[in-house]
Amino acid sequence: MAPQPPLFPPSAFDRYEGLPPCEPSRFSSDPDFDLGFLKAAFDGDLRLVKRGARTVGRGAEGRRLAEKLGAVRDGYGNGLLHSAALGGSLPVCRYLVEDLRLDVDDVGPQGETPLTFAISRQNVDLVRYFLDQGADVHKVNDSGSTPLHFAAGTRGCCEIVELLLSKGADVDAIQLGGTALHLAARYGLDDIMKVLLDHHADHKIALGGTGYTALVLATIMCSLKCVKLLIEAGADVDGNCKETPLMIATTAGSTDILKCLVLAGADANIPDSLGHVPIEIAARSGRREDVEILFPVTSRIPSVRNWSVDGIISHVKSARPAKKGMLASAKSRAHEAFKNGDYLLAAKIYTEAIELFPGNATLLSNRSLCWLRCGDARKALKDAQGLRMMRPGCPKACYREGTALMLLKDYQKASGAFLDGLKLEPGNAEIEDGLREALESLKIDRSSPGLD
Secondary structure, three states: OOOOOOOOOOHHHOOOOOOOOOOEOOOOOOHHHHHHHHHHHHHOOHHHHHHHHHHHOOOOOHHHHHHHHHOOOEOOOOOHHHHHHHHOOHHHHHHHHHHOOOOOOOOOOOOOOHHHHHHHOOOHHHHHHHHHOOOOOOOOOOOOOOHHHHHHOOOOOHHHHHHHHHOOOOOOOOEOOEOHHHHHHHOOOHHHHHHHHHOOOOOOOOOOOOOOOHHHHHHHOOOHHHHHHHHHOOOOOOOOOOOOHHHHHHHHOOHHHHHHHHHOOOOOOOOOOOOOOHHHHHHHOOOHHHHHHHHHHOOOOOOOOOOOHHHHHHHHHHOOOOHHHHHHHHHHHHHHHHHOOOHHHHHHHHHHHHHHOOOOHHHHHHHHHHHHHHOOHHHHHHHHHHHHHHOOOOHHHHHHHHHHHHHOOOHHHHHHHHHHHHHHOOOOHHHHHHHHHHHHHHHHHHOOOOOO
């Protein structure tokens, strides 16, 4: 099975509070001027932008002028229109597009356009402007994401999703992480999901290699509102992946979702990979309410002599396998999921195992890595910090913490974490590389060139 990509929108539009830190473009003849020009566009200083345009475009007009201005780039490859979009300046964007004729679909280093930058800032007016100027709603970046994918995975972008769909965006376009509906489910964005379903998004599409439909993802994320919306739209309540939504809800202890799925006709007799049906999972976890919900829709299990709620709970407790065997099974299943690139499932299995073995440092470390692969830096950081508290002398815990902090762009704290790791294990190449990258990023982050 081919490795599965992370289920999250690409990190191409991190929400900067200021102009992104960057080195001058190596193609620039006057790096300080170019970066100052870009900063003026970001700051929305139209007067300085016009002055910069006159300086760069001296003696040129029309297409030649647009080409010269289009060559002004930061060290990442973003141009003037990208900077203006990131800064949120509609007047500067108007000037650059309408007066100077810069390409509204100008492509950045990872295939990002000014439109996707405007979406990242949740700037509805700018998004509307770019769309009115003919921005391509079907344009994909280097990761295969369309503008709709960006918006559908971002809280607060409901109106932007509406705008994109009104301009003809393909509601079922597929990228590495699935469709827009998958992303809305992955982040529990029920308002965006409703808009997508109202535009006939296909809830039957499953992620390749995993069989995850939007309903499965919504169940994993414990989003009752998303689950209800998908069921109302006619989603298959049993799904096609190895574990049914009902099994996922039972394992997670999501009683409200479990109840919702049962009422929608979910099959309570489909077993997991170990042959256990949902009622056995609920009984093993001691969730009597869940057992009571599942009991009327579960076929009698031959090995349970007293077929009642109390009888099932007593039977499961008496037949509970040795903890050592349960831990080995969980590690094996999580390892297999991780190897297949299904990091979300691996994290879920580790979570179940941690509930049974809360003091197991290996499980916590492995789950932190899974969250990193999923792109969820905050959860990865929380696990890494828990690991450091559990094992203060563990260099891997420091490395996990530093890596998570790098994703969060907290380079100073990341440097500190990597330094702590090197104190515990001098010469660790992996930690040394992490520290070097953190220090370089910190240096760039603190630089702030300007226009004279």
